[in-house]
Amino acid sequence: MEKVKTKSRIMTALFATLVLVFALILSACGGEPIERQKALDAINAAISTEVVESVGDYEVSMTMTMKQKQDAMTTTMKQTATLRYDADNSVAYQTMKADVLMKSTGATKIDSTTKASTEYYVGNIEGSTYQVNEKNKAYAQSSTSIAYLAYESTIITVSAPTQDELEVEGDGVKMNLTQNGEGSYDLRFEFTIVTQQATETQKEEKTVTVKEYKIRDNKISEYTASDTKYVDGELESLQELHFEFKYKDVELQMPVTTLTELEGYTEQDFDINL
Secondary structure: OHHHHHHHHHHHHHHHHHHHHHHHHHHHOOOEEOOHHHHHHHHHHHOOHHHHHHOOOEEEEEEEEEEEEEOOEEEEEEEEEEEEEEOOOOEEEEEEEEEEEEEEEOOOEEEEEEEEEEEEEEEEEOOEEEEEEOOOOEEEEOOOOHHHHOHHHHHHHOOOOOHHHHOOOHHHEEEEEEEEEOOEEEEEEEEEEEEEOOOOOOOOEEEEEEEEEEEEOOEEEEEEEEEEEEEOOEEEEEEEEEEEEEOOOOOOOOOOOOOHHHOOOEEOOOOOOO
């Protein structure tokens, strides 16, 4: 009889341990699954006017990746940028880098890499907006107001899935929607649309659109949007944007505050055109 009781206690303890391990696995896998509408409500709330207007200083990192295949030629472009914005002083600091790689596997071999980078302050000097690079003594008058770099303009790049995307049915839509706590969500939508059916004379063409959101404290923390086009199962083109937002105090000062201080600087173009 004692052996039976002992075995029962062991089984009970083992079961309790398994329940605990299972709970930990669920937590590690991203929290509690939620319905689509609750996910959409979380996204729309995070980009609502009320939330957007509450943000002052912030920092955002952006990565844009583009890939195009045409016959034997493959072109890949990657651009990264970081923007820090001081709302109190209406000053921003921007850095950008771009890499373009061209490769050909055809009769003519091409293996070419082009790199470019730029960095500058953006702020007001005597009523106009200027870009200034103090290290290289360069400046440019900007046609864009410093207000354009405020959070309200940057967050416009983040959008919820469109109505057309949400109407995709069956195997064409995949969702992984979880809530990790109060105001915290990990949301992934994948939509596959066949734009041309395969026949004896034409190849199948389809586009896979992915929109992924990380929401923390009811604000967008990360956002990824990509469109990948496939022809007969082979990648033809890719466009992807990835943003990471940080909400924290930023302190910046324009290195130049008067037009007189621009004497000795050279007017240059800060745009990256590759």
